[in-house]
Amino acid sequence: GAVVSQHPSWVICKSGTSVKIECRSLDFQATTMFWYRQFPKQSLMLMATSNEGSKATYEQGVEKDKFLINHASLTLSTLTVTSAHPEDSSFYICSAGRDLLYNEQFFGPGTRLTVL
Amino acid sequence: GENVEQHPSTLSVQEGDSAVIKCTYSDSASNYFPWYKQELGKGPQLIIDIRSNVGEKKDQRIAVTLNKTAKHFSLHITETQPEDSAVYFCAASTTGRRALTFGSGTRLQVQP
Numbered sequence: 001g002a003v004v005s006q007h008p009s010w011v012i013c014k015s016g017t018s019v020k021i022e023c024r025s026l027d028f029q030a031t032t033m034f035w036y037r038q039f040p041k042q043s044l045m046l047m048a049t050s051n052e053g054s055k056a057t058y059e060q061g062v063e064k065d066k067f068l069i070n071h072a073s074l075t076l077s078t079l080t081v082t083s084a085h086p087e088d089s090s091f092y093i094c095s096a097g098r099d100l101l102y103n104e105q106f107f108g109p110g111t112r113l114t115v116l
Numbered sequence: 117g118e119n120v121e122q123h124p125s126t127l128s129v130q131e132g133d134s135a136v137i138k139c140t141y142s143d144s145a146s147n148y149f150p151w152y153k154q155e156l157g158k159g160p161q162l163i164i165d166i167r168s169n170v171g172e173k174k175d176q177r178i179a180v181t182l183n184k185t186a187k188h189f190s191l192h193i194t195e196t197q198p199e200d201s202a203v204y205f206c207a208a209s210t211t212g213r214r215a216l217t218f219g220s221g222t223r224l225q226v227q228p
């Protein structure tokens with residue numbers, strides 16, 4: 001149990017285009033999903049917390065108009081990188097939480113975004 | 117906010133030896149401490165976690181200890197195998213702020 005999927009696993013796009021990444025919890029309902037970004041040989045940095053049916057909470061320094069997050073159901077959250085630029089190239093990873101008291105989270109396999 | 121420090125950044129051991137990775141946290145309200153294993157190009161995989169009401173937890177070759185007074189927790193891997201080679205991350209969170217704060221990671225290399 002506790003499987004989280006992401007799609008696509010990798011994407012290459014041109015500068016200025018938008019890219020949508022999907023995160024799904026396959027066998028449990030996740031009231032909260034999280035989006036992280038990871039640069040090479042670095043740790044995971046939280047971008048935003050996504051709650052089903054409400055607006056996402058963004059971390060300081062993360063542009064909410066550039067990284068659009070939608071959490072339309074208890075099993076799906078999407079991250080859209082708008083007007084992507086080469087500096088947005090990174091490994092984007094989502095996680096889903098299923099425990100309200102303790103923050104047990106399960107991570108997706110990640111999406112490698114390369115912006116040309 | 118929470119700050120998690122992790123040491124060492126790299127660790128090389130011989131197959132069969134034990135490996136220990138240590139983390140400290142700053143927020144005394146943190147109550148959940150997971151450890152993740154990340155292989156190259158993949159998402160982190162939860163390998164063990166510990167909650168603040170427990171001092172130690174073991175799962176086969178992996179164990180985690182928590183010292184709330186000193187605000188540190190450690191990952192212990194015994195009888196290491198080459199397939200244990202990966203980057204390991206510790207993390208901490210509170211009930212209020214549900215997001216995880218990660219340590220900087222430890223690259224473990226198990227030499228056959």
